[in-house]
Amino acid sequence: MFLKKAKKPELIFIVEDNKLYAKTLQAYLKLQFREGTMVETFPVGELCIDNLHRNPDFVIMDYYLNSRFEDASNGFDIARHVKKEKPKTEVIVLSGQNNVEVVAETISQIDCKYVVKNDEAYERVSSIIGHHYK
DSSP states (O other): OOOOOOOOOSEEEEEOSOHHHHHHHHHHHHHHHOTTOEEEEESSHHHHHHTGGGOOSEEEEESOTTTTSTTSOOHHHHHHHHHHHOTTSEEEEEESOOOHHHHHHHHHHHTOEEEEOSTTHHHHHHHHHHHTTO
C-alpha cells in the first residue's frame, strides 16, 4: 500500500493593515507549510480582490481593515466579495473583535471561519488550514 503525500495549500493571502502582524503571521505560516506554499500579504482588501485571479487556497483577513486606511473596505465586505467571486477559496476572518453578534453574523453570512486575535491565533489559523489537507 502506498501512502499519498498530503496536499498543502499552494497560495495563501493575508489581508492585514498592521504590517508587523501581517509579516509575523506570514513567517509563521511559511514555517508551518514550508516548501510549495506561497504566503503573500496585502495591507487592504482591494489589493487582495485585484489578485483573486491567482486563485488563493485561503484568504486570511482582519475584520477592521479600514482602521488605518479610512476609505478601505472592512474585512466583512472583502470576505463577502471573495466568497462571491471565488466560492471555493476558504476565508478566515482574524480579528480582535469578540462581539458575539458580529462573529455570528460574519460566520453565517459568509461561510467562513472566525479566529479571535489572541496568543493562540496563529496556531488556530494554521490548524484550520492544515485540517483541510489531512
